[in-house]
Amino acid sequence: MGGGNVTLSFPDATAAPLVRLTDLTLGYRRHPAVHHLSGGFRDGSLTAVVGPNGAGKSTLLKAMVGALRPLDGRVTLHGLTAADIAYLPQQAEVERDFPIDVLDTVLLGHWRRVGIFRSIGGALRGQAEEALAVVGLSGFERRPIAALSAGQFQRVLFARMLLQDARLILLDEPFTAIDARTTADLLDVVRRWHGERRTVIAVLHDLEQVRAHFPETLLLAREPIAWGRTADVLAPANLVRARAMAEGWDDKAGLCRRTVP
Ligand SMILES: Nc1ncnc2c1ncn2[C@@H]1O[C@H](COP(=O)(O)OP(=O)(O)OP(=O)(O)O)[C@@H](O)[C@H]1O
Known part of the structure:
Protein backbone atom coordinates (compact mmCIF):
# COMPACT_ATOMS: atom_id res chain seq x y z
CA MET A 1 0.00 0.00 0.00
CA THR A 81 -30.04 -11.60 9.84
CA ALA A 82 -31.40 -9.22 7.20
CA ALA A 83 -34.05 -8.06 9.71
CA ASP A 84 -31.29 -6.84 12.06
CA ILE A 85 -29.95 -4.36 9.49
CA ALA A 86 -31.39 -0.93 8.67
CA TYR A 87 -29.99 0.81 5.59
CA LEU A 88 -30.63 4.39 4.54
CA PRO A 89 -29.42 4.95 0.95
CA GLN A 90 -28.48 8.36 -0.45
CA GLN A 91 -31.51 10.61 -0.94
CA ALA A 92 -31.23 10.44 -4.72
CA GLU A 93 -31.86 6.68 -4.56
CA VAL A 94 -35.07 6.92 -2.50
CA GLU A 95 -38.31 6.94 -4.49
CA ARG A 96 -41.02 9.14 -3.02
CA ASP A 97 -43.62 9.56 -5.73
CA PHE A 98 -45.86 6.92 -4.14
CA PRO A 99 -49.30 8.10 -2.97
CA ILE A 100 -48.60 7.12 0.65
CA ASP A 101 -48.78 9.13 3.84
CA VAL A 102 -46.21 9.67 6.59
CA LEU A 103 -47.64 7.15 9.10
CA ASP A 104 -47.86 4.32 6.55
CA THR A 105 -44.30 5.06 5.40
CA VAL A 106 -43.07 4.69 8.98
CA LEU A 107 -45.09 1.49 9.43
CA LEU A 108 -43.21 0.00 6.48
CA GLY A 109 -40.32 -0.26 8.99
CA HIS A 110 -42.26 -3.17 10.49
CA TRP A 111 -43.02 -5.25 7.45
CA ARG A 112 -40.04 -7.57 7.87
CA ARG A 113 -41.37 -8.57 11.27
CA VAL A 114 -45.14 -8.63 10.72
CA GLY A 115 -45.24 -9.55 7.02
CA ILE A 116 -46.49 -7.18 4.37
CA PHE A 117 -50.05 -8.62 4.19
CA ARG A 118 -50.72 -8.78 7.96
CA SER A 119 -52.84 -5.98 9.31
CA ILE A 120 -51.12 -3.45 11.54
CA GLY A 121 -52.52 -3.41 15.08
CA GLY A 122 -53.02 -0.48 17.44
CA ALA A 123 -49.79 -1.19 19.36
CA LEU A 124 -47.68 -0.87 16.22
CA ARG A 125 -49.51 2.24 15.19
CA GLY A 126 -48.75 3.67 18.64
CA GLN A 127 -45.04 2.87 18.22
CA ALA A 128 -45.03 4.56 14.82
CA GLU A 129 -46.61 7.67 16.34
CA GLU A 130 -43.99 7.64 19.10
CA ALA A 131 -41.21 7.37 16.52
CA LEU A 132 -42.69 10.36 14.68
CA ALA A 133 -42.71 12.29 17.96
CA VAL A 134 -39.01 11.46 18.52
CA VAL A 135 -38.11 12.97 15.12
CA GLY A 136 -40.34 16.02 15.70
CA LEU A 137 -43.14 15.11 13.27
CA SER A 138 -46.17 14.70 15.55
CA GLY A 139 -49.22 15.92 13.66
CA PHE A 140 -47.77 14.96 10.25
CA GLU A 141 -49.22 11.41 10.27
CA ARG A 142 -51.66 11.86 7.37
CA ARG A 143 -49.50 14.20 5.28
CA PRO A 144 -48.62 12.65 1.85
CA ILE A 145 -44.85 12.07 1.67
CA ALA A 146 -44.71 13.84 -1.71
CA ALA A 147 -45.66 17.08 0.09
CA LEU A 148 -42.74 17.02 2.56
CA SER A 149 -39.52 19.03 2.41
CA ALA A 150 -36.23 17.11 2.08
CA GLY A 151 -35.56 17.57 5.80
CA GLN A 152 -39.05 16.41 6.82
CA PHE A 153 -38.77 13.36 4.58
CA GLN A 154 -35.41 12.47 6.12
CA ARG A 155 -37.08 12.69 9.55
CA VAL A 156 -39.72 10.21 8.32
CA LEU A 157 -37.02 7.79 7.18
CA PHE A 158 -35.30 8.04 10.58
CA ALA A 159 -38.65 7.35 12.29
CA ARG A 160 -39.00 4.27 10.10
CA MET A 161 -35.54 3.11 11.21
CA LEU A 162 -36.46 3.73 14.85
CA LEU A 163 -39.33 1.30 14.36
CA GLN A 164 -37.12 -1.25 12.64
CA ASP A 165 -35.25 -1.74 15.91
CA ALA A 166 -32.12 -2.87 14.00
N1 LIG B 1 -23.75 1.33 -10.21
C1 LIG B 1 -22.49 1.59 -10.57
N2 LIG B 1 -22.00 1.16 -11.76
C2 LIG B 1 -20.74 1.41 -12.14
N3 LIG B 1 -19.83 2.10 -11.39
C3 LIG B 1 -20.27 2.58 -10.21
C4 LIG B 1 -21.60 2.36 -9.74
N4 LIG B 1 -21.73 2.95 -8.52
C5 LIG B 1 -20.53 3.51 -8.25
N5 LIG B 1 -19.66 3.29 -9.27
C6 LIG B 1 -18.26 3.73 -9.31
O1 LIG B 1 -17.58 3.18 -8.18
C7 LIG B 1 -16.68 4.14 -7.64
C8 LIG B 1 -17.02 4.37 -6.17
O2 LIG B 1 -18.31 4.97 -6.09
P1 LIG B 1 -19.07 5.22 -4.72
O3 LIG B 1 -20.40 5.79 -5.05
O4 LIG B 1 -19.02 4.02 -3.87
O5 LIG B 1 -18.14 6.35 -4.07
P2 LIG B 1 -18.45 7.32 -2.85
O6 LIG B 1 -17.20 7.33 -2.03
O7 LIG B 1 -19.71 6.92 -2.16
O8 LIG B 1 -18.62 8.71 -3.60
P3 LIG B 1 -19.50 10.03 -3.25
O9 LIG B 1 -18.86 10.65 -2.03
O10 LIG B 1 -19.30 10.87 -4.48
O11 LIG B 1 -20.92 9.58 -3.05
C9 LIG B 1 -16.79 5.39 -8.51
O12 LIG B 1 -15.78 5.35 -9.49
C10 LIG B 1 -18.15 5.24 -9.15
O13 LIG B 1 -18.19 5.88 -10.40
Missing part, protein backbone atom coordinates in the same frame (compact mmCIF):
# COMPACT_ATOMS: atom_id res chain seq x y z
CA GLY A 2 3.04 2.33 0.13
CA GLY A 3 1.99 4.14 3.31
CA GLY A 4 5.12 6.37 3.60
CA ASN A 5 5.24 7.89 7.09
CA VAL A 6 1.53 7.41 7.72
CA THR A 7 0.65 5.04 10.54
CA LEU A 8 -2.28 2.76 9.81
CA SER A 9 -4.34 1.72 12.82
CA PHE A 10 -7.07 -0.52 11.52
CA PRO A 11 -9.21 -2.17 14.18
CA ASP A 12 -8.07 -5.69 14.92
CA ALA A 13 -9.54 -7.96 12.26
CA THR A 14 -8.78 -11.04 14.34
CA ALA A 15 -11.03 -10.04 17.28
CA ALA A 16 -14.74 -10.87 16.89
CA PRO A 17 -16.47 -7.72 15.60
CA LEU A 18 -20.13 -7.49 14.60
CA VAL A 19 -19.09 -6.90 10.97
CA ARG A 20 -15.78 -8.18 9.70
CA LEU A 21 -14.26 -7.25 6.34
CA THR A 22 -11.61 -9.63 5.09
CA ASP A 23 -9.39 -8.48 2.22
CA LEU A 24 -12.52 -7.05 0.63
CA THR A 25 -12.39 -5.90 -2.98
CA LEU A 26 -15.56 -4.45 -4.52
CA GLY A 27 -16.39 -3.09 -7.94
CA TYR A 28 -18.76 -2.84 -10.85
CA ARG A 29 -18.42 -4.87 -14.04
CA ARG A 30 -15.06 -6.04 -12.63
CA HIS A 31 -13.71 -2.47 -12.29
CA PRO A 32 -12.59 -2.16 -8.66
CA ALA A 33 -13.98 0.63 -6.46
CA VAL A 34 -12.67 -0.64 -3.09
CA HIS A 35 -9.44 -2.62 -2.75
CA HIS A 36 -8.16 -4.96 -0.06
CA LEU A 37 -10.07 -3.64 2.93
CA SER A 38 -9.69 -5.60 6.18
CA GLY A 39 -10.91 -4.72 9.64
CA GLY A 40 -13.96 -4.86 11.83
CA PHE A 41 -16.81 -2.77 13.21
CA ARG A 42 -17.21 -3.58 16.92
CA ASP A 43 -20.65 -4.30 18.33
CA GLY A 44 -21.98 -0.99 19.67
CA SER A 45 -19.46 1.18 17.80
CA LEU A 46 -20.29 4.48 16.09
CA THR A 47 -18.18 4.96 12.97
CA ALA A 48 -18.00 7.57 10.22
CA VAL A 49 -16.85 6.51 6.75
CA VAL A 50 -15.18 9.44 5.00
CA GLY A 51 -13.11 9.98 1.87
CA PRO A 52 -13.03 11.86 -1.44
CA ASN A 53 -15.85 11.62 -3.99
CA GLY A 54 -15.77 8.24 -5.68
CA ALA A 55 -13.74 6.69 -2.84
CA GLY A 56 -16.04 3.68 -2.61
CA LYS A 57 -17.95 4.66 0.55
CA SER A 58 -21.46 3.94 -0.80
CA THR A 59 -20.13 0.82 -2.50
CA LEU A 60 -18.91 -0.45 0.88
CA LEU A 61 -22.35 0.04 2.50
CA LYS A 62 -24.02 -1.74 -0.44
CA ALA A 63 -21.71 -4.72 0.07
CA MET A 64 -22.53 -4.79 3.79
CA VAL A 65 -26.28 -5.03 3.08
CA GLY A 66 -25.66 -7.74 0.50
CA ALA A 67 -26.69 -5.61 -2.49
CA LEU A 68 -23.27 -6.02 -4.11
CA ARG A 69 -21.31 -9.27 -4.27
CA PRO A 70 -17.57 -8.86 -3.52
CA LEU A 71 -15.10 -9.33 -6.38
CA ASP A 72 -12.74 -10.75 -3.78
CA GLY A 73 -12.59 -11.23 -0.01
CA ARG A 74 -15.70 -11.20 2.16
CA VAL A 75 -18.07 -9.41 4.53
CA THR A 76 -18.95 -11.45 7.62
CA LEU A 77 -21.96 -10.40 9.70
CA HIS A 78 -21.77 -12.10 13.09
CA GLY A 79 -25.16 -13.27 14.35
CA LEU A 80 -27.13 -10.85 12.15
CA ARG A 167 -28.79 -3.86 15.60
CA LEU A 168 -26.77 -2.56 12.65
CA ILE A 169 -27.69 0.81 11.13
CA LEU A 170 -26.04 1.97 7.90
CA LEU A 171 -26.55 5.59 6.82
CA ASP A 172 -25.34 6.90 3.45
CA GLU A 173 -24.85 10.68 3.61
CA PRO A 174 -27.86 11.16 5.89
CA PHE A 175 -27.31 14.91 6.35
CA THR A 176 -26.35 15.99 2.83
CA ALA A 177 -28.68 18.81 1.66
CA ILE A 178 -30.52 18.68 5.00
CA ASP A 179 -31.06 21.88 7.04
CA ALA A 180 -29.05 22.48 10.23
CA ARG A 181 -32.00 22.09 12.60
CA THR A 182 -32.99 18.73 11.13
CA THR A 183 -29.36 17.59 11.12
CA ALA A 184 -29.03 18.43 14.84
CA ASP A 185 -32.27 16.57 15.66
CA LEU A 186 -31.26 13.50 13.63
CA LEU A 187 -27.77 13.50 15.20
CA ASP A 188 -29.64 13.20 18.52
CA VAL A 189 -31.30 10.06 17.15
CA VAL A 190 -27.88 8.69 16.14
CA ARG A 191 -26.61 9.40 19.69
CA ARG A 192 -29.66 7.62 21.11
CA TRP A 193 -28.90 4.53 18.95
CA HIS A 194 -25.29 4.61 20.12
CA GLY A 195 -26.48 4.86 23.76
CA GLU A 196 -28.63 1.76 23.12
CA ARG A 197 -25.43 -0.08 21.99
CA ARG A 198 -26.58 -0.42 18.40
CA THR A 199 -23.80 -0.37 15.80
CA VAL A 200 -24.01 2.68 13.55
CA ILE A 201 -21.93 3.29 10.41
CA ALA A 202 -22.49 6.57 8.54
CA VAL A 203 -20.97 7.90 5.32
CA LEU A 204 -20.32 11.58 5.93
CA HIS A 205 -18.58 14.52 4.26
CA ASP A 206 -18.53 17.14 7.03
CA LEU A 207 -15.30 16.43 8.95
CA GLU A 208 -16.19 18.86 11.77
CA GLN A 209 -19.40 16.90 12.32
CA VAL A 210 -17.41 13.67 12.32
CA ARG A 211 -14.91 15.03 14.87
CA ALA A 212 -17.74 16.23 17.10
CA HIS A 213 -20.03 13.20 17.03
CA PHE A 214 -18.28 10.07 15.76
CA PRO A 215 -15.68 8.37 17.99
CA GLU A 216 -14.32 6.14 15.20
CA THR A 217 -13.62 6.78 11.53
CA LEU A 218 -12.70 4.78 8.45
CA LEU A 219 -10.89 6.96 5.90
CA LEU A 220 -11.27 5.36 2.50
CA ALA A 221 -9.75 6.34 -0.83
CA ARG A 222 -10.58 3.11 -2.66
CA GLU A 223 -7.84 1.65 -0.48
CA PRO A 224 -8.10 2.06 3.27
CA ILE A 225 -6.00 5.02 4.43
CA ALA A 226 -6.69 4.76 8.17
CA TRP A 227 -9.29 3.28 10.51
CA GLY A 228 -9.54 3.82 14.23
CA ARG A 229 -9.95 6.73 16.65
CA THR A 230 -11.35 9.73 14.77
CA ALA A 231 -8.68 12.18 16.00
CA ASP A 232 -5.91 9.86 14.74
CA VAL A 233 -7.58 9.00 11.46
CA LEU A 234 -8.33 12.61 10.49
CA ALA A 235 -4.71 13.67 11.00
CA PRO A 236 -3.57 16.03 8.21
CA ALA A 237 -1.09 13.50 6.76
CA ASN A 238 -3.91 10.98 6.23
CA LEU A 239 -6.21 13.55 4.60
CA VAL A 240 -3.44 14.70 2.25
CA ARG A 241 -2.75 11.11 1.29
CA ALA A 242 -6.45 10.41 0.61
CA ARG A 243 -6.67 13.48 -1.62
CA ALA A 244 -3.50 12.53 -3.50
CA MET A 245 -4.85 9.04 -4.15
CA ALA A 246 -8.10 10.46 -5.53
CA GLU A 247 -6.15 12.54 -8.05
CA GLY A 248 -4.55 9.36 -9.42
CA TRP A 249 -7.73 7.30 -9.95
CA ASP A 250 -8.33 5.69 -13.29
CA ASP A 251 -11.94 4.54 -13.64
CA LYS A 252 -10.99 2.31 -16.58
CA ALA A 253 -8.39 0.37 -14.57
CA GLY A 254 -8.77 -3.39 -14.66
CA LEU A 255 -9.30 -5.74 -11.74
CA CYS A 256 -6.67 -5.41 -9.04
CA ARG A 257 -4.51 -8.53 -8.87
CA ARG A 258 -2.49 -7.62 -5.80
CA THR A 259 -2.12 -10.49 -3.38
CA VAL A 260 -2.05 -9.88 0.31
CA PRO A 261 0.61 -11.65 2.39
Whole structure:
Protein backbone atom coordinates (compact mmCIF):
# COMPACT_ATOMS: atom_id res chain seq x y z
CA MET A 1 0.00 0.00 0.00
CA GLY A 2 3.04 2.33 0.13
CA GLY A 3 1.99 4.14 3.31
CA GLY A 4 5.12 6.37 3.60
CA ASN A 5 5.24 7.89 7.09
CA VAL A 6 1.53 7.41 7.72
CA THR A 7 0.65 5.04 10.54
CA LEU A 8 -2.28 2.76 9.81
CA SER A 9 -4.34 1.72 12.82
CA PHE A 10 -7.07 -0.52 11.52
CA PRO A 11 -9.21 -2.17 14.18
CA ASP A 12 -8.07 -5.69 14.92
CA ALA A 13 -9.54 -7.96 12.26
CA THR A 14 -8.78 -11.04 14.34
CA ALA A 15 -11.03 -10.04 17.28
CA ALA A 16 -14.74 -10.87 16.89
CA PRO A 17 -16.47 -7.72 15.60
CA LEU A 18 -20.13 -7.49 14.60
CA VAL A 19 -19.09 -6.90 10.97
CA ARG A 20 -15.78 -8.18 9.70
CA LEU A 21 -14.26 -7.25 6.34
CA THR A 22 -11.61 -9.63 5.09
CA ASP A 23 -9.39 -8.48 2.22
CA LEU A 24 -12.52 -7.05 0.63
CA THR A 25 -12.39 -5.90 -2.98
CA LEU A 26 -15.56 -4.45 -4.52
CA GLY A 27 -16.39 -3.09 -7.94
CA TYR A 28 -18.76 -2.84 -10.85
CA ARG A 29 -18.42 -4.87 -14.04
CA ARG A 30 -15.06 -6.04 -12.63
CA HIS A 31 -13.71 -2.47 -12.29
CA PRO A 32 -12.59 -2.16 -8.66
CA ALA A 33 -13.98 0.63 -6.46
CA VAL A 34 -12.67 -0.64 -3.09
CA HIS A 35 -9.44 -2.62 -2.75
CA HIS A 36 -8.16 -4.96 -0.06
CA LEU A 37 -10.07 -3.64 2.93
CA SER A 38 -9.69 -5.60 6.18
CA GLY A 39 -10.91 -4.72 9.64
CA GLY A 40 -13.96 -4.86 11.83
CA PHE A 41 -16.81 -2.77 13.21
CA ARG A 42 -17.21 -3.58 16.92
CA ASP A 43 -20.65 -4.30 18.33
CA GLY A 44 -21.98 -0.99 19.67
CA SER A 45 -19.46 1.18 17.80
CA LEU A 46 -20.29 4.48 16.09
CA THR A 47 -18.18 4.96 12.97
CA ALA A 48 -18.00 7.57 10.22
CA VAL A 49 -16.85 6.51 6.75
CA VAL A 50 -15.18 9.44 5.00
CA GLY A 51 -13.11 9.98 1.87
CA PRO A 52 -13.03 11.86 -1.44
CA ASN A 53 -15.85 11.62 -3.99
CA GLY A 54 -15.77 8.24 -5.68
CA ALA A 55 -13.74 6.69 -2.84
CA GLY A 56 -16.04 3.68 -2.61
CA LYS A 57 -17.95 4.66 0.55
CA SER A 58 -21.46 3.94 -0.80
CA THR A 59 -20.13 0.82 -2.50
CA LEU A 60 -18.91 -0.45 0.88
CA LEU A 61 -22.35 0.04 2.50
CA LYS A 62 -24.02 -1.74 -0.44
CA ALA A 63 -21.71 -4.72 0.07
CA MET A 64 -22.53 -4.79 3.79
CA VAL A 65 -26.28 -5.03 3.08
CA GLY A 66 -25.66 -7.74 0.50
CA ALA A 67 -26.69 -5.61 -2.49
CA LEU A 68 -23.27 -6.02 -4.11
CA ARG A 69 -21.31 -9.27 -4.27
CA PRO A 70 -17.57 -8.86 -3.52
CA LEU A 71 -15.10 -9.33 -6.38
CA ASP A 72 -12.74 -10.75 -3.78
CA GLY A 73 -12.59 -11.23 -0.01
CA ARG A 74 -15.70 -11.20 2.16
CA VAL A 75 -18.07 -9.41 4.53
CA THR A 76 -18.95 -11.45 7.62
CA LEU A 77 -21.96 -10.40 9.70
CA HIS A 78 -21.77 -12.10 13.09
CA GLY A 79 -25.16 -13.27 14.35
CA LEU A 80 -27.13 -10.85 12.15
CA THR A 81 -30.04 -11.60 9.84
CA ALA A 82 -31.40 -9.22 7.20
CA ALA A 83 -34.05 -8.06 9.71
CA ASP A 84 -31.29 -6.84 12.06
CA ILE A 85 -29.95 -4.36 9.49
CA ALA A 86 -31.39 -0.93 8.67
CA TYR A 87 -29.99 0.81 5.59
CA LEU A 88 -30.63 4.39 4.54
CA PRO A 89 -29.42 4.95 0.95
CA GLN A 90 -28.48 8.36 -0.45
CA GLN A 91 -31.51 10.61 -0.94
CA ALA A 92 -31.23 10.44 -4.72
CA GLU A 93 -31.86 6.68 -4.56
CA VAL A 94 -35.07 6.92 -2.50
CA GLU A 95 -38.31 6.94 -4.49
CA ARG A 96 -41.02 9.14 -3.02
CA ASP A 97 -43.62 9.56 -5.73
CA PHE A 98 -45.86 6.92 -4.14
CA PRO A 99 -49.30 8.10 -2.97
CA ILE A 100 -48.60 7.12 0.65
CA ASP A 101 -48.78 9.13 3.84
CA VAL A 102 -46.21 9.67 6.59
CA LEU A 103 -47.64 7.15 9.10
CA ASP A 104 -47.86 4.32 6.55
CA THR A 105 -44.30 5.06 5.40
CA VAL A 106 -43.07 4.69 8.98
CA LEU A 107 -45.09 1.49 9.43
CA LEU A 108 -43.21 0.00 6.48
CA GLY A 109 -40.32 -0.26 8.99
CA HIS A 110 -42.26 -3.17 10.49
CA TRP A 111 -43.02 -5.25 7.45
CA ARG A 112 -40.04 -7.57 7.87
CA ARG A 113 -41.37 -8.57 11.27
CA VAL A 114 -45.14 -8.63 10.72
CA GLY A 115 -45.24 -9.55 7.02
CA ILE A 116 -46.49 -7.18 4.37
CA PHE A 117 -50.05 -8.62 4.19
CA ARG A 118 -50.72 -8.78 7.96
CA SER A 119 -52.84 -5.98 9.31
CA ILE A 120 -51.12 -3.45 11.54
CA GLY A 121 -52.52 -3.41 15.08
CA GLY A 122 -53.02 -0.48 17.44
CA ALA A 123 -49.79 -1.19 19.36
CA LEU A 124 -47.68 -0.87 16.22
CA ARG A 125 -49.51 2.24 15.19
CA GLY A 126 -48.75 3.67 18.64
CA GLN A 127 -45.04 2.87 18.22
CA ALA A 128 -45.03 4.56 14.82
CA GLU A 129 -46.61 7.67 16.34
CA GLU A 130 -43.99 7.64 19.10
CA ALA A 131 -41.21 7.37 16.52
CA LEU A 132 -42.69 10.36 14.68
CA ALA A 133 -42.71 12.29 17.96
CA VAL A 134 -39.01 11.46 18.52
CA VAL A 135 -38.11 12.97 15.12
CA GLY A 136 -40.34 16.02 15.70
CA LEU A 137 -43.14 15.11 13.27
CA SER A 138 -46.17 14.70 15.55
CA GLY A 139 -49.22 15.92 13.66
CA PHE A 140 -47.77 14.96 10.25
CA GLU A 141 -49.22 11.41 10.27
CA ARG A 142 -51.66 11.86 7.37
CA ARG A 143 -49.50 14.20 5.28
CA PRO A 144 -48.62 12.65 1.85
CA ILE A 145 -44.85 12.07 1.67
CA ALA A 146 -44.71 13.84 -1.71
CA ALA A 147 -45.66 17.08 0.09
CA LEU A 148 -42.74 17.02 2.56
CA SER A 149 -39.52 19.03 2.41
CA ALA A 150 -36.23 17.11 2.08
CA GLY A 151 -35.56 17.57 5.80
CA GLN A 152 -39.05 16.41 6.82
CA PHE A 153 -38.77 13.36 4.58
CA GLN A 154 -35.41 12.47 6.12
CA ARG A 155 -37.08 12.69 9.55
CA VAL A 156 -39.72 10.21 8.32
CA LEU A 157 -37.02 7.79 7.18
CA PHE A 158 -35.30 8.04 10.58
CA ALA A 159 -38.65 7.35 12.29
CA ARG A 160 -39.00 4.27 10.10
CA MET A 161 -35.54 3.11 11.21
CA LEU A 162 -36.46 3.73 14.85
CA LEU A 163 -39.33 1.30 14.36
CA GLN A 164 -37.12 -1.25 12.64
CA ASP A 165 -35.25 -1.74 15.91
CA ALA A 166 -32.12 -2.87 14.00
CA ARG A 167 -28.79 -3.86 15.60
CA LEU A 168 -26.77 -2.56 12.65
CA ILE A 169 -27.69 0.81 11.13
CA LEU A 170 -26.04 1.97 7.90
CA LEU A 171 -26.55 5.59 6.82
CA ASP A 172 -25.34 6.90 3.45
CA GLU A 173 -24.85 10.68 3.61
CA PRO A 174 -27.86 11.16 5.89
CA PHE A 175 -27.31 14.91 6.35
CA THR A 176 -26.35 15.99 2.83
CA ALA A 177 -28.68 18.81 1.66
CA ILE A 178 -30.52 18.68 5.00
CA ASP A 179 -31.06 21.88 7.04
CA ALA A 180 -29.05 22.48 10.23
CA ARG A 181 -32.00 22.09 12.60
CA THR A 182 -32.99 18.73 11.13
CA THR A 183 -29.36 17.59 11.12
CA ALA A 184 -29.03 18.43 14.84
CA ASP A 185 -32.27 16.57 15.66
CA LEU A 186 -31.26 13.50 13.63
CA LEU A 187 -27.77 13.50 15.20
CA ASP A 188 -29.64 13.20 18.52
CA VAL A 189 -31.30 10.06 17.15
CA VAL A 190 -27.88 8.69 16.14
CA ARG A 191 -26.61 9.40 19.69
CA ARG A 192 -29.66 7.62 21.11
CA TRP A 193 -28.90 4.53 18.95
CA HIS A 194 -25.29 4.61 20.12
CA GLY A 195 -26.48 4.86 23.76
CA GLU A 196 -28.63 1.76 23.12
CA ARG A 197 -25.43 -0.08 21.99
CA ARG A 198 -26.58 -0.42 18.40
CA THR A 199 -23.80 -0.37 15.80
CA VAL A 200 -24.01 2.68 13.55
CA ILE A 201 -21.93 3.29 10.41
CA ALA A 202 -22.49 6.57 8.54
CA VAL A 203 -20.97 7.90 5.32
CA LEU A 204 -20.32 11.58 5.93
CA HIS A 205 -18.58 14.52 4.26
CA ASP A 206 -18.53 17.14 7.03
CA LEU A 207 -15.30 16.43 8.95
CA GLU A 208 -16.19 18.86 11.77
CA GLN A 209 -19.40 16.90 12.32
CA VAL A 210 -17.41 13.67 12.32
CA ARG A 211 -14.91 15.03 14.87
CA ALA A 212 -17.74 16.23 17.10
CA HIS A 213 -20.03 13.20 17.03
CA PHE A 214 -18.28 10.07 15.76
CA PRO A 215 -15.68 8.37 17.99
CA GLU A 216 -14.32 6.14 15.20
CA THR A 217 -13.62 6.78 11.53
CA LEU A 218 -12.70 4.78 8.45
CA LEU A 219 -10.89 6.96 5.90
CA LEU A 220 -11.27 5.36 2.50
CA ALA A 221 -9.75 6.34 -0.83
CA ARG A 222 -10.58 3.11 -2.66
CA GLU A 223 -7.84 1.65 -0.48
CA PRO A 224 -8.10 2.06 3.27
CA ILE A 225 -6.00 5.02 4.43
CA ALA A 226 -6.69 4.76 8.17
CA TRP A 227 -9.29 3.28 10.51
CA GLY A 228 -9.54 3.82 14.23
CA ARG A 229 -9.95 6.73 16.65
CA THR A 230 -11.35 9.73 14.77
CA ALA A 231 -8.68 12.18 16.00
CA ASP A 232 -5.91 9.86 14.74
CA VAL A 233 -7.58 9.00 11.46
CA LEU A 234 -8.33 12.61 10.49
CA ALA A 235 -4.71 13.67 11.00
CA PRO A 236 -3.57 16.03 8.21
CA ALA A 237 -1.09 13.50 6.76
CA ASN A 238 -3.91 10.98 6.23
CA LEU A 239 -6.21 13.55 4.60
CA VAL A 240 -3.44 14.70 2.25
CA ARG A 241 -2.75 11.11 1.29
CA ALA A 242 -6.45 10.41 0.61
CA ARG A 243 -6.67 13.48 -1.62
CA ALA A 244 -3.50 12.53 -3.50
CA MET A 245 -4.85 9.04 -4.15
CA ALA A 246 -8.10 10.46 -5.53
CA GLU A 247 -6.15 12.54 -8.05
CA GLY A 248 -4.55 9.36 -9.42
CA TRP A 249 -7.73 7.30 -9.95
CA ASP A 250 -8.33 5.69 -13.29
CA ASP A 251 -11.94 4.54 -13.64
CA LYS A 252 -10.99 2.31 -16.58
CA ALA A 253 -8.39 0.37 -14.57
CA GLY A 254 -8.77 -3.39 -14.66
CA LEU A 255 -9.30 -5.74 -11.74
CA CYS A 256 -6.67 -5.41 -9.04
CA ARG A 257 -4.51 -8.53 -8.87
CA ARG A 258 -2.49 -7.62 -5.80
CA THR A 259 -2.12 -10.49 -3.38
CA VAL A 260 -2.05 -9.88 0.31
CA PRO A 261 0.61 -11.65 2.39
N1 LIG B 1 -23.75 1.33 -10.21
C1 LIG B 1 -22.49 1.59 -10.57
N2 LIG B 1 -22.00 1.16 -11.76
C2 LIG B 1 -20.74 1.41 -12.14
N3 LIG B 1 -19.83 2.10 -11.39
C3 LIG B 1 -20.27 2.58 -10.21
C4 LIG B 1 -21.60 2.36 -9.74
N4 LIG B 1 -21.73 2.95 -8.52
C5 LIG B 1 -20.53 3.51 -8.25
N5 LIG B 1 -19.66 3.29 -9.27
C6 LIG B 1 -18.26 3.73 -9.31
O1 LIG B 1 -17.58 3.18 -8.18
C7 LIG B 1 -16.68 4.14 -7.64
C8 LIG B 1 -17.02 4.37 -6.17
O2 LIG B 1 -18.31 4.97 -6.09
P1 LIG B 1 -19.07 5.22 -4.72
O3 LIG B 1 -20.40 5.79 -5.05
O4 LIG B 1 -19.02 4.02 -3.87
O5 LIG B 1 -18.14 6.35 -4.07
P2 LIG B 1 -18.45 7.32 -2.85
O6 LIG B 1 -17.20 7.33 -2.03
O7 LIG B 1 -19.71 6.92 -2.16
O8 LIG B 1 -18.62 8.71 -3.60
P3 LIG B 1 -19.50 10.03 -3.25
O9 LIG B 1 -18.86 10.65 -2.03
O10 LIG B 1 -19.30 10.87 -4.48
O11 LIG B 1 -20.92 9.58 -3.05
C9 LIG B 1 -16.79 5.39 -8.51
O12 LIG B 1 -15.78 5.35 -9.49
C10 LIG B 1 -18.15 5.24 -9.15
O13 LIG B 1 -18.19 5.88 -10.40
